[in-house]
Amino acid sequence: MSPISIFVTSVLAQNIILTKFLGICPFIGASNKEKNAFHMGLSVMLVITLSSIITYVIYHFVLVPTNTTYLRTTMFVLVIASMVQLMELFLKKYLPGIHKTMGLYLPLIATNCAVLGVTLLNINNDFNFLQMLAFSVGSSLGYLLIIYIFATIRERLETSDISKSFDGIPIALLTAAIMSLVFVRYL
Amino acid sequence: MIGIFILTALAFVLSFVLVVVDARLNKVDGRLREIESLLPGYNCGSCGFSWCRAMSEEILKNKDIYIKCRPLRGKAKKEMEDYLGIEEVK
Structure with missing residues (x-):
């Protein structure tokens, strides 16, 4: 497959949240405000792209030659956690406002399974470097797009009249389900 | 065996x-x-900040705010006042 088609598919038709169901925790947790969701999406995008490149290099130049590919999950978790920490340090220094509003959800990117999912899928699908880059940027762009759209819908829902038992998370989950149906073309 | 070395090396580098x-x-x-070492370190949140480090950052900006720390009393409070150079109001 060409990198361009991989890019388009991973943004829309094979969106990482709505068709692979990865990274749901921050999808629900950090999408209550439009601005928070945008920052969350951008940080996830940065972490996914950086850690995909690093894990790809580590896998193909360290793990494959030494025949230790069974270590990949542990290795990748290690790399992702340090990337998140690194990003947190930079944000704390240069954008303290965002660091404060994101709060706990920023270090929790380390446990965001979208990141580990993308890095492992890069390996499992036998991508070359360009395809890997297209897939990780595309998936993370899809993440940003969906979490932003979802946050705008949720902001709208807050002002609308919803029955009391559905208010809050239940209606958000239903919205996510309907979005997911749209994305796999059942509607 | 080589896996252990690789993992350790990567952890060291990172x-x-x-x-x-x-x-x-x-x-x-x-x-x-x-x-922070002068504060009790319970992270109780009764001062209005989420943990003792946030409280000590506020004390750096405005030292009178130390009075909001409720578990800080007795000898520990005296030490904090000595450190901040505040005379006790009688």
């Missing part, structure tokens, strides 16, 4: 990078550590 970046970017004010 932690080294993190430590260096942290030391370069966030130069912590030495007084912050001292104030």
Whole structure:
């Protein structure tokens, strides 16, 4: 497959949240405000792209030659956690406002399974470097797009009249389900 | 066996990078550590801040705010006042 088609598919038709169901925790947790969701999406995008490149290099130049590919999950978790920490340090220094509003959800990117999912899928699908880059940027762009759209819908829902038992998370989950149906073309 | 070496080496490299970046970017004010050690360290939140480090950052900006720490009393309170140079109001 060409990198361009991989890019388009991973943004829309094979969106990482709505068709692979990865990274749901921050999808629900950090999408209550439009601005928070945008920052969350951008940080996830940065972490996914950086850690995909690093894990790809580590896998193909360290793990494959030494025949230790069974270590990949542990290795990748290690790399992702340090990337998140690194990003947190930079944000704390240069954008303290965002660091404060994101709060706990920023270090929790380390446990965001979208990141580990993308890095492992890069390996499992036998991508070359360009395809890997297209897939990780595309998936993370899809993440940003969906979490932003979802946050705008949720902001709208807050002002609308919803029955009391559905208010809050239940209606958000239903919205996510309907979005997911749209994305796999059942509607 | 070689897996252990690779994992250890990677962990060393990554932690080294993190430590260096942290030391370069966030130069912590030495007084912050001292104030934090003078606070009780329960992270109880009764002062209105989420944990004792947030409280000590506020004390650095405005030292009168130390009075909001409720578990700080007796000898510990006296030490904090000595450190901040505040005379007790009678």
